[in-house]
Amino acid sequence: xxxxxxxxxxxxxxxxxxxxxxxxxxxxxxxxxxxxxxxxxxxxxxxxxxxxxxxxxxxxxxxxxxxxxxxxxxxxxxxxxxxxxxxxxxxxxxxxxxxxxxxxxxxxxxxxxxxxxxxxxxxxxxxxxxxxxxxxxxxxxxxxxxxxxxxxxxxxxxxxxxxxxxxxxxxxxxxxxxxxxxxxxxxxxxxxxxxxxxxxxxxxxxxxxxxxxxxxxxxxxxxxxxxxxxxxxxxxxxxxxxxxxxxxxxxxxxxxxxxxxxxxxxxxxxxxxxxxxxxxxxxxxxxxxxxxxxxxxxxxxxxxxxxxxxxxxxxxxxxxxxxxxxxxxxxxxxxxxxxxxxxxxxxxxxxxxxxxxxxxxxxxxxxxxxxxxxxxxxxxxxxxxxxxxxxxxxxxxxxxxxxxxxxxxxxxxxxxxxxxxxxxxxxxxxxxxx
Amino acid sequence: xxxxxxxxxxxxxxxxxxxxxxxxxxxxxxxxxxxxxxxxxxxxxxxxxxxxxxxxxxxxxxxxxxxxxxxxxxxxxxxxxxxxxxxxxxxxxxxxxxxxxxxxxxxxxxxxxxxxxxxxxxxxxxxxxxxxxxxxxxxxxxxxxxxxxxxxxxxxxxx
Numbered sequence: 054x055x056x057x058x059x060x061x062x063x064x065x066x067x068x069x070x071x072x073x074x075x076x077x078x079x080x081x082x083x084x085x086x087x088x089x090x091x092x093x094x095x096x097x098x099x100x101x102x103x104x105x106x107x108x109x110x111x112x113x114x115x116x117x118x119x120x121x122x123x124x125x126x127x128x129x130x131x132x133x134x135x136x137x138x139x140x141x142x143x144x145x146x147x148x149x150x151x152x153x154x155x156x157x158x159x160x161x162x163x164x165x166x167x168x169x170x171x172x173x174x175x176x177x178x179x180x181x182x183x184x185x186x187x188x189x190x191x192x193x194x195x196x197x198x199x200x201x202x203x204x205x206x207x208x209x210x211x212x213x214x215x216x217x218x219x220x221x222x223x224x225x226x227x228x229x230x231x232x233x234x235x236x237x238x239x240x241x242x243x244x245x246x247x248x249x250x251x252x253x254x255x256x257x258x259x260x261x262x263x264x265x266x267x268x269x270x271x272x273x274x275x276x277x278x279x280x281x282x283x284x285x286x287x288x289x290x291x292x293x294x295x296x297x298x299x300x301x302x303x304x305x306x307x308x309x310x311x312x313x314x315x316x317x318x319x320x321x322x323x324x325x326x327x328x329x330x331x332x333x334x335x336x337x338x339x340x341x342x343x344x345x346x347x348x349x350x351x352x353x354x355x356x357x358x359x360x361x362x363x364x365x366x367x368x369x370x371x372x373x374x375x376x377x378x379x380x381x382x383x384x385x386x387x388x389x390x391x392x393x394x395x396x397x398x399x400x401x402x403x404x405x406x407x408x409x410x411x412x413x414x415x416x417x418x419x420x421x422x423x424x425x426x427x428x429x430x431x432x433x434x435x436x437x438x439x440x441x442x443x444x445x446x447x448x449x450x451x452x453x454x455x456x457x458x459x460x461x462x463x464x465x466x467x468x469x470x471x472x473x474x475x476x477x478x479x480x481x482x483x484x485x486x487x
Numbered sequence: 488x489x490x491x492x493x494x495x496x497x498x499x500x501x502x503x504x505x506x507x508x509x510x511x512x513x514x515x516x517x518x519x520x521x522x523x524x525x526x527x528x529x530x531x532x533x534x535x536x537x538x539x540x541x542x543x544x545x546x547x548x549x550x551x552x553x554x555x556x557x558x559x560x561x562x563x564x565x566x567x568x569x570x571x572x573x574x575x576x577x578x579x580x581x582x583x584x585x586x587x588x589x590x591x592x593x594x595x596x597x598x599x600x601x602x603x604x605x606x607x608x609x610x611x612x613x614x615x616x617x618x619x620x621x622x623x624x625x626x627x628x629x630x631x632x633x634x635x636x637x638x639x640x641x642x643x644x645x646x
């Protein structure tokens with residue numbers, strides 16, 4: 054073995070997926086088995102006590118799922134990973150690993166609507182309170198941190214408004230208070246941004262999006278840096294004896310692996326949001342080609358954004374890859390290979406023009422997802438973000454005229470041809486209204 | 488020599504057979520018991536507790552000191568240290584006196600004086616790492632927990 058630092062594409066193909074030691078199979082075997090036999094009663098006891106490594110039951114771990122976890126952790130530059138049924142369950146498990154009733158979180162207000170609802174409704178009902186900070190303002194984050202704050206949360210690229218988080222500055226503010234930074238890196242993927250390299254401690258993914266890449270399977274993941282001092286006293290769930298695991302002190306027992314071990318042994322076990330090995334297998338296929346697909350997504354997104362920017366029917370385009378974007382500087386620092394392929398724009402003529410635009414499209418699929426190989430379109434105010442109050446919508450940077458695109462891998466000319474038709478329909482409505 | 492890389496730690500483990508575990512506890516919730524139990528049941532090392540407060544752990548005789556261990560068994564390949572960081576220099580002196588070839592300071596056992604003493608005496612030194620984790624990094628165990636082992640190979644692991 055050598056200590057060569059292998060490149061991203063090499064790791065995408067090889068990390069976590071060596072040839073199968075049992076059979077020599079070169080492709081990752083799909084272990085569709087709920088449970089695994091023990092070698093002996095002593096082996097079973099050692100496994101249940103977490104004193105040895107191995108497979109017990111697929112809700113807690115599975116060799117195919119573990120391959121996906123290790124590959125993604127390698128690509129993000131983390132110490133390890135944990136896969137879950139969806140991005141939202143990954144997020145829930147990450148937060149419940151560090152916070153309980155009576156604790157507090159600080160989050161950017163520019164988040165996926167489902168995340169805002171999970172924090173402001175479900176977590177609040179469980180006794181975990183969140184302070185939302187508009188625009189990811191670093192000083193406001195510093196001011197919002199309390200003695201019982203257990204984590205700061207942001208998205209690399211905000212959904213849907215496209216704001217780019219100043220990860221290094223937020224991490225510095227969080228660390229100064231002894232608090233970890235959790236970053237949802239779904240829109241960037243580790244190909245475009247690796248938040249751990251900028252100081253983040255925990256990375257969350259909805260792997261359903263670009264990692265899977267084909268709009269086929271749900272999955273989520275947590276990757277941890279291995280650098281945060283979980284045993285320093287700020288996180289008693291990790292540094293005091295746990296009644297959920299016969300008095301185990303995770304920080305003392307597992308050192309740098311404490312967060313991931315507690316996330317798996319207690320939270321994944323008790324929440325039950327396990328990913329299917331089938332889904333993990335497909336997500337491994339997705340990761341293998343991530344470095345080929347993302348540049349193509351980004352190139353098409355850039356063309357689409359520039360096209361829309363040039364059109365009179367369009368009031369504004371919020372894509373960090375545009376030269377006049379307010380996010381340009383942060384995008385250059387955190388997303389040097391491209392600002393992703395999901396962004397929003399506003400149509401002149403408001404809600405009615407937006408409806409006419411979407412209904413006139415032929416190639417762009419009208420649905421609530423992003424990160425498919427196919428191009429997707431949606432009107433957030435009436436769909437993904439409809440649970441939000443008007444104030445929350447404004448705070449999240451979403452207007453009634455906002456249309457969100459997820460730019461796929463079709464021929465760019467065909468995508469522009471279709472948008473042209475949508476814009477013509479929108480213009481007719483706008484003209485009638487005027 | 489301070490071993491900084493996973494490859495160096497692997498070489499150390501590959502060339503070592505005996506591990507004397509200073510501060511090994513018979514209490515099944517203690518980290519040292521986890522490591523003792525793991526190494527013993529894997530059969531990779533001959534692991535011996537060094538703890539004056541216990542006569543044996545899981546049937547394996549415990550010695551009151553490294554000197555007592557070495558008098559009966561000869562120098563250990565690795566002295567694995569589960570003690571407070573402040574106690575580490577004393578353990579390092581005893582390891583050197585016992586003729587140990589390497590000293591391994593577990594998670595959190597970080598003491599500059601102890602590291603310097605062992606390094607200057609020519610021992611291989613590992614700091615703030617777990618011998619159980621490093622062992623599992625290369626036998627597939629760590630991978631089964633979704634951890635990033637850093638191991639990339641198109642060769643089939645020998646079982």
